[in-house]
Amino acid sequence: MITKITIFGVGLIGGSLALCFKGKPGLHVTGYTHLPELIHTYQERQVVDHATLSMEEAALDADFIFLCVPVSLLGTYLEQLSRLPLKQGCIITDVGSTKASIAACAEQLQLHEGVHFIGGHPMAGSERSGVGAASYLLFENAYYVLTPPEHVPQPAYERLADLLTQHTRAQVIRVEPQMHDEIVGAISHLPHVIAVALVNQIRQYNEGNPLYRMLAAGGFRDITRIASSDPIVWRDILLNNRHIILQLLEDWNEGVEQFIGLLESEDARGIEEQFEKAGAFRDELPERRKGMITKLYDLYLDVPDHPGIIGKITTEIGNRGINISNVQIIESREDVPGVMRLSFRNEHDMEQAKAMLQQNEYSVFV
Ligand SMILES: NC(=O)C1=CN([C@@H]2O[C@H](COP(=O)(O)OP(=O)(O)OC[C@H]3O[C@@H](n4cnc5c(N)ncnc54)[C@H](O)[C@@H]3O)[C@@H](O)[C@H]2O)C=CC1
Numbered sequence: 626m627i628t629k630i631t632i633f634g635v636g637l638i639g640g641s642l643a644l645c646f647k648g649k650p651g652l653h654v655t656g657y658t659h660l661p662e663l664i665h666t667y668q669e670r671q672v673v674d675h676a677t678l679s680m681e682e683a684a685l686d687a688d689f690i691f692l693c694v695p696v697s698l699l700g701t702y703l704e705q706l707s708r709l710p711l712k713q714g715c716i717i718t719d720v721g722s723t724k725a726s727i728a729a730c731a732e733q734l735q736l737h738e739g740v741h742f743i744g745g746h747p748m749a750g751s752e753r754s755g756v757g758a759a760s761y762l763l764f765e766n767a768y769y770v771l772t773p774p775e776h777v778p779q780p781a782y783e784r785l786a787d788l789l790t791q792h793t794r795a796q797v798i799r800v801e802p803q804m805h806d807e808i809v810g811a812i813s814h815l816p817h818v819i820a821v822a823l824v825n826q827i828r829q830y831n832e833g834n835p836l837y838r839m840l841a842a843g844g845f846r847d848i849t850r851i852a853s854s855d856p857i858v859w860r861d862i863l864l865n866n867r868h869i870i871l872q873l874l875e876d877w878n879e880g881v882e883q884f885i886g887l888l889e890s891e892d893a894r895g896i897e898e899q900f901e902k903a904g905a906f907r908d909e910l911p912e913r914r915k916g917m918i919t920k921l922y923d924l925y926l927d928v929p930d931h932p933g934i935i936g937k938i939t940t941e942i943g944n945r946g947i948n949i950s951n952v953q954i955i956e957s958r959e960d961v962p963g964v965m966r967l968s969f970r971n972e973h974d975m976e977q978a979k980a981m982l983q984q985n986e987y988s989v990f991v
């Protein structure tokens with residue numbers, strides 16, 4: 626028995642899902658696009674088993690349909706699917722970053738008997754977009770939120786949850802749509818607005834003096850990476866969740882006012898307290914990077930500006946039989962690698978790597 630999976634919109638998220646499923650025994654992946662030129666791209670990148678411009682063909686015998694298009698198009702796709710003949714037991718799901726509106730839309734539509742809609746949102750992604758940025762590792766160890774309506778039978782929910790758990794290696798979690806939008810509004814949508822506003826503030830200063838861009842350092846890059854996210858995808862998310870985001874921005878303004886007060890009154894202790902409280906909360910955020918679920922032990926080292934140095938360091942550690950679970954280069958300047966973060970699964974490995982690096986005269990800090 627072959628399980629047929631159809632993906633509408635094979636971009637960053639749709640393409641990453643396709644790569645998780647493609648080539649697995651018993652699974653067949655079809656990709657739908659409205660753009661003829663993308664058929665060739667999908668085939669060239671071998672991201673799907675079959676690519677089509679026909680919605681009917683894509684939907685006809687699918688066991689699972691994933692809607693992976695921008696949020697403003699999800700309702701239209703769902704509505705079109707509700708009018709097509711679908712396979713008995715077919716599960717339609719989406720990956721949209723907001724959940725209340727598509728849940729309401731699904732409730733209004735009359736899906737065929739035995740066909741179910743279950744909202745979904747993988748809590749992983751990037752500032753990149755398009756199928757070229759897709760990766761089968763994207764969802765590993767991330768949360769994958771599902772928002773099933775109450776009337777969806779448990780076996781249908783479990784079929785989808787099992788498919789996702791097994792092939793994306795994400796952790797499926799069930800959340801109510803409105804609560805999803807409130808929380809994701811705060812932890813994802815608000816930060817995107819702030820990053821974009823901050824970059825645009827500096828961009829304007831830079832028009833008068835290009836030193837702003839030249840001197841922009843690691844902290845600025847760290848907190849503004851998501852300002853490079855896709856404008857269409859994010860236009861849709863923000864408009865769709867605008868009521869919640871507007872409330873969040875009011876709270877944000879209160880925080881800004883509070884800071885203004887602290888600076889005006891030269892409240893040194895108050896400023897320290899803000900950093901202390903924020904640091905304590907942030908340091909406790911769970912690490913859920915790819916390839917790990919548990920806490921990681923991190924080492925930082927200054928990377929000298931030599932060609933091949935990163936490979937040399939990781940090889941030296943590997944040669945001692947020490948497993949590195951993650952490597953990240955934290956850019957502090959645009960022209961040199963900067964600081965390298967090496968993550969280990971346990972303290973023993975970290976300590977061994979630290980001793981070895983220090984013996985080799987690297988500047989290491991924990
Ligand atoms: N970007 C991210 O990090 C994340 C995005 N999402 C959600 O995933 C969905 C897709 O976003 P991405 O994959 O990032 O975007 P993307 O731009 O990489 O992919 C969008 C896909 O939709 C297709 N598409 C665009 N306009 C279309 C139209 N008019 N008709 C038919 N297809 C159209 C594109 O061809 C492309 O395949 C969005 O709903 C977004 O909210 C969810 C989690 C993370």
Ligand SMILES: O=C(O)C(=O)Cc1ccc(O)cc1
Nearest residue numbers: 722747748749750751752813
């Ligand atoms: O790149 C990042 O850090 C993100 O925030 C990715 C992301 C974007 C949109 C989502 O709905 C979920 C995750």
